[in-house]
Amino acid sequence: xxxxxxxxxxxxxxxxxxxxxxxxxxxxxxxxxxxxxxxxxxxxxxxxxxxxxxxxxxxxxxxxxxxxxxxxxxxxxxxxxxxxxxxxxxxxxxxxxxxxxxxxxxxxxxxxxxxxxxxxxxxxxxxxxxxxxxxxxxxxxxxxxxxxxxxxxxxxxxxxxxxxxxxxxxxxxxxxxxxxxxxxxxxxxxxxxxxxxxxxxxxxxxxxxxxxxxxxxxxxxxxxxxxxxxxxxxxxxxxxxxxxxxxxxxxxxxxxxxxxxxxxxxxxxxxxxxxxxxxxxxxxxxxxxxxxxxxxxxxxxxxxxxxxxxxxxxxxxxxxxxxxxxxxx
Amino acid sequence: xxxxxxxxxxxxxxxxxxxxxxxxxxxxxxxxxxxxxxxxxxxxxxxxxxxxxxxxxxxxxxxxxxxxxxxxxxxxxxxxxxxxxxxxxxxxxxxxxxxxxxxxxxxxxxxxxxxxxxxxxxxxxxxxxxxxxxxxxxxxxxxxxxxxxxxxxxxxxxxxxxxxxxxxxxxxxxxxxxxxxxxxxxxxxxxxxxxxxxxxxxxxxxxxxxxxxxxxxxxxxxxxxxxxxxxxxxxxxxxxxxxxxxxxxxxxxxxxxxxxxxxxxxxxxxxxxxxxxxxxxxxxxxxxxxxxxxxxxxxxxxxxxxxxxxxxxxxxxxxxxxxxxxxxxxxxxxxxxxxxxxxx
Numbered sequence: 001x002x003x004x005x006x007x008x009x010x011x012x013x014x015x016x017x018x019x020x021x022x023x024x025x026x027x028x029x030x031x032x033x034x035x036x037x038x039x040x041x042x043x044x045x046x047x048x049x050x051x052x053x054x055x056x057x058x059x060x061x062x063x064x065x066x067x068x069x070x071x072x073x074x075x076x077x078x079x080x081x082x083x084x085x086x087x088x089x090x091x092x093x094x095x096x097x098x099x100x101x102x103x104x105x106x107x108x109x110x111x112x113x114x115x116x117x118x119x120x121x122x123x124x125x126x127x128x129x130x131x132x133x134x135x136x137x138x139x140x141x142x143x144x145x146x147x148x149x150x151x152x153x154x155x156x157x158x159x160x161x162x163x164x165x166x167x168x169x170x171x172x173x174x175x176x177x178x179x180x181x182x183x184x185x186x187x188x189x190x191x192x193x194x195x196x197x198x199x200x201x202x203x204x205x206x207x208x209x210x211x212x213x214x215x216x217x218x219x220x221x222x223x224x225x226x227x228x229x230x231x232x233x234x235x236x237x238x239x240x241x242x243x244x245x246x247x248x249x250x251x252x253x254x255x256x257x258x259x260x261x262x263x264x265x266x267x268x269x270x271x272x273x274x275x276x277x278x279x280x281x282x283x284x285x286x287x288x289x290x291x292x293x294x295x296x297x298x299x300x301x302x303x304x305x306x307x308x309x310x311x312x313x314x315x316x317x318x319x320x321x322x323x324x325x326x327x328x329x
Numbered sequence: 330x331x332x333x334x335x336x337x338x339x340x341x342x343x344x345x346x347x348x349x350x351x352x353x354x355x356x357x358x359x360x361x362x363x364x365x366x367x368x369x370x371x372x373x374x375x376x377x378x379x380x381x382x383x384x385x386x387x388x389x390x391x392x393x394x395x396x397x398x399x400x401x402x403x404x405x406x407x408x409x410x411x412x413x414x415x416x417x418x419x420x421x422x423x424x425x426x427x428x429x430x431x432x433x434x435x436x437x438x439x440x441x442x443x444x445x446x447x448x449x450x451x452x453x454x455x456x457x458x459x460x461x462x463x464x465x466x467x468x469x470x471x472x473x474x475x476x477x478x479x480x481x482x483x484x485x486x487x488x489x490x491x492x493x494x495x496x497x498x499x500x501x502x503x504x505x506x507x508x509x510x511x512x513x514x515x516x517x518x519x520x521x522x523x524x525x526x527x528x529x530x531x532x533x534x535x536x537x538x539x540x541x542x543x544x545x546x547x548x549x550x551x552x553x554x555x556x557x558x559x560x561x562x563x564x565x566x567x568x569x570x571x572x573x574x575x576x577x578x579x580x581x582x583x584x585x586x587x588x589x590x591x592x593x594x595x596x597x598x599x600x601x602x603x604x605x606x607x608x609x610x611x612x613x614x615x616x617x618x619x620x621x622x623x624x625x626x627x628x629x630x631x632x633x634x635x636x637x638x639x640x641x642x643x644x645x646x647x648x649x650x651x652x653x654x655x656x657x658x659x660x661x662x663x664x665x666x667x668x669x670x671x672x673x
Contacts, residue, residue, distance in 0.1 A: 038562075054557055057557075058557070095352055096353060096354050097353035150352050151354070155578060157578065157602065167582070243586075244549035244550040244579040244582055245578060245581075248390075248549060251548055253548065292558050295543055296562040298540070300542075300544070302516065
C-alpha cells in the first residue's frame with residue numbers, strides 16, 4: 001500500500017523526463033504510422049534519413065523561437081508577437097538598403113530589429129505594467145503593420161547567396177539550419193539550467209513576490225526575457241529568409257501559437273515557474289513530424305490542425321493530472 | 330548595475346538607429362498595368378469629368394498591392410477622371426464604414442474590391458439605390474441589383490488552364506500515368522476550392538489524377554514548407570501545379586534545395602518574377618496561368634465609360650456590359666516576352 005502511494009512521488013521527481021520520454025514515444029508511434037501508410041518510402045533507409053533531416057529543418061526556425069518563448073513563459077509571461085517580429089525582422093533585413101551591406105549587415109539588422117522590438121515589449125510589460133498578453137498583442141499588430149509599410153506589401157526577394165545558402169548547405173551532413181537550432185537550444189539549456197539568469201527566471205515565474213523579496217530585480221529581468229525572445233525572432237527571421245529566399249509582411253503566420261503549443265506539450269507551465277528546453281524542442285519536432293506525416297499520407301491540412309489541437313488538449317490534461325497527483329502526495 | 334543597464338539600453342538605441350537607416354526600399358518598381366490611349370478608339374476623347382471612388386482591402390500580398398497600384402495608375406492616364414481612393418481597413422466592417430463616408434461625397438461611380446462579396450452586398454445595394462453605379466472588382470456580390478458592372482478573374486478557369494498545360498505536356502512526353510502534385514493556396518477560401526476543382530476536371534479529361542495535394546498560405550515561407558513535404562511524399566514526380574506565384578518563390582527554393590529537376594512546374598497568377606523565371610528557362614517553372622490584377626485598370630476604364638454613359642467602342646452595344654470574366658491565359662517561354670509587361 002505504502003509503495004503504491006509512494007509511486008506517484010518518485011514518478012513526480014522525474015516528471016520532466018517521463019514527459020519527454022512520452023513525447024519520444026509519440027514520435028515513435030508517428031514513425032510506425034508512417035511506415036504502415038507508406039511502406040514503400042519507409043523501407044528506404046536513405047529516404048528515412050533524408051526525411052528526418054527535412055523534419056528537423058522544418059523545426060529549425062520555429063524551434064529557435066520556441067527557445068525564447070520557453071524562457072518568457074517560465075518567467076511568467078507570454079509573447080504573442082513572435083510571428084510578427086520574425087516578419088518585421090525578415091522584411092527589414094531584406095530591404096534593398098540592408099541587402100547592400102551584405103550578409104553581415106542583413107544578419108545584424110535582423111537581430112537588432114528582433115532585440116529592439118523585444119526590448120519594447122519588455123519595457124511595456126516590466127516598467128509600463130502592461131499585461132504581457134496585451135503588450136505583445138499590440139506589438140503583433142504594430143509589427144505586422146510596420147512590416148507591410150516597409151515592404152510596400154510586396155514579397156522581397158533575397159539576392160544574397162550566403163543567406164540563401166544557409167538553407168541548402170550542410171555541416172558534417174547536418175543541415176546548417178539544424179546546426180543553428182542545436183547551438184541556440186544548447187545555449188538556452190545552459191542559460192536556463194546552469195546560470196543565475198536561469199534560476200532567477202524560474203524563481204520569478206514561480207513566485208514573483210518571493211523572488212522580489214529575495215533581492216531579484218524583477219523588472220530588469222522581465223525586460224531581458226522579452227529581449228531574449230526578440231533575439232530568437234531575429235535569428236529565426238534569418239533562417240526563414242534563407243529557406244524561402246524571400247521575406248514578406250505575412251510571413252511566419254501564427255508562429256506564436258505554434259511556439260506556445262510546442263512549449264506546452266513539452267511541459268512548460270503556462271502560469272510560469274516550470275519548463276524545460278529539451279521538452280520544448282521535442283514538442284517542436286512532434287508538430288513538424290505530424291505536418292510531414294500528413295503530407296506523406298496525403299491527408300488534408302484541416303485534419304492535421306484537428307490532430308494538433310487534440311495533442312495540445314491531451315498535453316494540458318496530463319499536466320493537470322500531474323498537478324493533482326502532486327497535491328495528493 | 331545602473332551603468333550596465335544604461336549600456337544595454339544605449340546599445341539597443343544605437344542599433345535601432347543603425348537599422349532605421351535600412352528601410353529604404355528603392356526597388357525597381359513594377360510598371361503598372363495600364364492601357365494608354367489608342368488614337369483610333371473614340372473612347373480616348375475626353376468626356377464629362379467622372380469622379381471614381383475606389384476601395385480595396387489593405388494589401389499584405391503582391392496581387393492586392395498591384396490591384397491598388399493599377400487602379401491609381403490607370404486613373405492617372407485619364408484627364409477626365411478624378412480618383413478618390415479610400416482605405417478599406419482590416420475587415421468588411423471597416424470597409425463598409427469607409428464606403429459610407431465615400432457615398433456622402435457623391436462620387437459618380439464606385440469601383441470596389443470587397444473584403445467579402447456577401448458581406449458588402451448591402452452596401453452595393455445602397456449605393457445603387459443612391460444612384461451611384463458600382464463596379465464590382467473580382468469578388469462577386471450575390472445580388473445582381475448590387476452592382477452595375479462586374480469584372481473578375483476565373484479561378485476555375487485557372488485550374489483548367491493549368492490542368493490542360495500539364496495534360497498536354499504529359500501526353501507529349503508519352504507518360505501514361507504521370508505523378509502530379511498540387512500546392513494550393515489558403516484552403517478555406519472558395520477561390521482555392523474553385524481552382525482545385527478546375528484542375529481536377531481538366532486532368533480528368535486526360536485520365537490523370539492528383540497524387541498529392543498540399544495547401545499553403547499564399548506566402549513564400551509556407552510554400553517552401555509544403556513543397557519540401559510534397560517532395561518527400563513524392564520522391565519521383567512528373568508535374569506540379571502551384572496556385573500562386575508569390576508562394577511559388579518558396580516552392581522553387583525548396584525544389585532547388587532538394588536538387589530536384591525531373592518534373593515541370595506550372596505557377597498561378599502571373600507575377601513578374603515568375604514570368605522572368607519562365608523566360609530564362611533555368612528552373613522547373615515552365616508556365617504560369619494568369620489571374621491578372623490588370624483587371625483593376627480595366628475596372629477604372631469601365632467605371633469612366635459608365636460615368637460618361639459610353640459603351641465599349643468595339644462592341645455594338647451603347648453601354649458597358651454587366652459582366653466581364655477574364656480568361657485565364659497560359660504564359661510559357663514562347664509568349665513570356667508579350668506578357669512580361671502584365672507581370673506584377
